[in-house]
Amino acid sequence: MHIIYHCYGGTHTSVVASYIHIGVLPTDRIPTKEEIEGIPMFDKLNGQNDTGHIVSVGSDEYGNIIYSLGVKSGKKLIESALKDLYYHLFNNNNGLLIIDTSSATNWIMKIGGFTSIALKMPIIGRPLVTYGVRKAYKNIVQIVKNIKAQESAEYNAIKR
Template identity: 40%
Template sequence: MIYIYNDYGGTHTTALAAAYHLKKIIQSERELTKEEILNVNYFNKLTKKDFGNIIFHGIDENGDPVYTIGRKSSKLVVPAMKNLILLIQSKHQFHEQIIFSNTSPTVPLAMSIGGFFSRGLKIDFIGVPLLVIGAKQCCDNIFRLVENTKQIAQNNKDQVIILENNEYK
């Protein structure tokens, strides 16, 4: 099984999802601290040159790799990747199950604005505090999205699964 979390930039909600998936941050009753959020691997660290790159985050407790990708506004990236994977599976006897999970529905307004200021305009003193506020607002939804992604992956035998996760809007 291969997990690929995806969204517009690949550096905020996807990084948090990978961290939750890999248990690098743990869901609890208390709110994540600013330091915990900013210390998540790749959180607010990717640039324009990283768009479209599949970034490895680690191996989960079941031995499954976890990746992220920033796909910009293209709705075609994930379906194109699915078709490529199905082609490779049919031609080369590659039978690894792959699950794409869209984290975009969890993004709150504060995170969108913060990402624009920090990543787009390079104005971190405005963007980073907004990103932290946004991360605190959406971390419960991201955690639930990750748990749902894992459950669907375990109970579904399709070779490629695409989760849009619109229920988290």
């Protein structure tokens, strides 16, 4: 299965959710500032994880590939395009999950992300966005837990 977490810029909630999903970030506590900022793609545009690029983050315990993606304001367009492409390649959409993590984004993250990325002032923006992620962390974890529950149910149904 291919699981794609996406948000507006692709450098905050989708990245954090992806790393929670593969077990790099914890589900039982709020990570430290250093743990969050230590994620390779967190609050960074570097060509690979610019908006519109699907970045493979790793695999989960079921062998599913986990991705992160920034969609800007093209969420519906990109979701439809991904579903159509997957269907044309595999004749079904059973192996594809596309998850919008932007519901976990708070105003602190928006201001911090804008300051860090758009204004190119990460020295000011990154601490703000990290603080915002820590405030929203339980919500991001809940999104991932919901997906993992769905994933586990599908895995167990296939295994029987």
